Amino acid sequence: MPGKVEFGAFIEKLPVKGAMHLIKVPQKVALQFSERKSVRIFCTINESVKYACALRPDGDGGFFISVGSPILKKGKFKLGQKIKAVIQKDDTEFGHEFPEELKELLAQDMEGKKYFEQLTNGAQRSLIYYINQAKSIEKRIERSLLFINRLKDTNGTWKPGKS
Numbered sequence: 001m002p003g004k005v006e007f008g009a010f011i012e013k014l015p016v017k018g019a020m021h022l023i024k025v026p027q028k029v030a031l032q033f034s035e036r037k038s039v040r041i042f043c044t045i046n047e048s049v050k051y052a053c054a055l056r057p058d059g060d061g062g063f064f065i066s067v068g069s070p071i072l073k074k075g076k077f078k079l080g081q082k083i084k085a086v087i088q089k090d091d092t093e094f095g096h097e098f099p100e101e102l103k104e105l106l107a108q109d110m111e112g113k114k115y116f117e118q119l120t121n122g123a124q125r126s127l128i129y130y131i132n133q134a135k136s137i138e139k140r141i142e143r144s145l146l147f148i149n150r151l152k153d154t155n156g157t158w159k160p161g162k163s
Helices: 069-075 100-108 110-118 121-132 137-153
Strands: 004-013 021-025 039-045 049-057 063-067 082-089
Touching: 021 082, 039 063, 049 069, 100 110, 100 121, 100 137, 110 137, 121 137
Parallel strands: none
Antiparallel strands: 004 021, 004 082, 021 063, 039 049, 039 082, 049 063
16 A cells, blocks of 8 residues: 555546536556545645545546535635645544544543444544534534434434434
8 A cells, every 4th residue: 555646637527517526536546545445545635735535436447536615615726727636545543633522522421432433434434524623612512512412312323414
């Protein structure tokens, strides 16, 4: 498995209304990470914006990386823009820094911890990402409590993205 791999590409968009922006990854680069399934990676665009994402197969033998609106906005990237991408495997447990506020809550709440650990990796990642988006400590605590209480109220059956 390589450390970091650099390649040139363009910001593209699928030809469907409302489709996502993406970067096509050259096959010789992608095959260093995966042969046909998604793999978690970090992508850095133009040495300015680094984010957690997935290297995903496109179904036709190629691979791509999604570039969401927040990333486009942060880097001021435009459709058709030539970029330099650097990708590396994500060896972290959750793909994001684990919020101290959630860590402290789970250390004190064994029932909440049990339900959190029963979530899929993707659901855990989604919660961690959402909590980390809060700028203030108070808001991260509020979000942590909200989600752990929802898990406990539903005996662990509640899933992120569902009301």
